[in-house]
Amino acid sequence: EDQVTQSPEALRLQEGESSSLNCSYTVSGLRGLFWYRQDPGKGPEFLFTLYSAGEEKEKERLKATLTKKESFLHITAPKPEDSATYLCAASDTGFQKLVFGTGTRLLVSP
Amino acid sequence: NAGVTQTPKFRVLKTGQSMTLLCAQDMNHEYMYWYRQDPGMGLRLIHYSVGEGTTAKGEVPDGYNVSRLKKQNFLLGLESAAPSQTSVYFCATLMGGGNEQFFGPGTRLTVL
Structure with a gap:
């Protein structure tokens, strides 16, 4: 059974304090590894898709990387507006049936 | 463009009542999905559709x-609501060949 596990559950950072979020997955025949951001009371918002081990994608202060078993979301010099829940998901089909992790709740204090 | 809209935003039902949640999109996307989100469980796929007139089962x-009688609408029905269906429901759409699912704002459903 496909499984996605995220750690930590919650992370508190000071503004400017870089860190990484982890997503480990057990998916046979990975077709894509996805990162989403979710603000309270809203739907998830797409960040990145990674397709193969070694791939990296960047967007502002965020950088996602992928290995054969894990993905990391690196946050460099975070700002309070980066506070949100970050969701990782994996798909093993062409119809993008996503299996989500439970998310990491990030709080960045000024 | 409205993107993905969900109706209603909130609803309280009694056990055994029925209701339909509506997801509408104006992006002409082929694929549509219904998820539920529960604390500690993450988002789980309920049903999905790869085109007008098609539906398939997800994880739960x-x-x-x-039903997906029209390309732009995806309806989720609860025939006899149970307290275990208390959740936040999200609809999402995906362009064929794309990699970004667009999510709606969610429907918060409480079943008493």
């Missing part, structure tokens, strides 16, 4: 039915 389909 029991107790729900869906």
Whole structure:
């Protein structure tokens, strides 16, 4: 059974304090590894898709990387507006049936 | 463009009542999905559709039915609501060949 596990559950950072979020997955025949951001009371918002081990994608202060078993979301010099829940998901089909992790709740204090 | 809209935003039901959640999109996307989100469980796929007139089961389909009579609409029905269906429901769409699912704002459902 496909499984996605995220750690930590919650992370508190000071503004400017870089860190990484982890997503480990057990998916046979990975077709894509996805990162989403979710603000309270809203739907998830797409960040990145990674397709193969070694791939990296960047967007502002965020950088996602992928290995054969894990993905990391690196946050460099975070700002309070980066506070949100970050969701990782994996798909093993062409119809993008996503299996989500439970998310990491990030709080960045000024 | 409105993107993905969901109706209603909030609803309280009594056990055994029925209701239909509506997802509408104006992006002409082929694929549509219904998820539920529960604390500690993450988002789980209920049903999905790869085109008008098609539906398929996801991870947690029991107790729900869906229909996609028009490309722009995806309906999620609860025939006899149970307290275990208390959740936040999200609809999402995907362009064929794309990699970004667009999510709606969600429907918060409470079943008493």
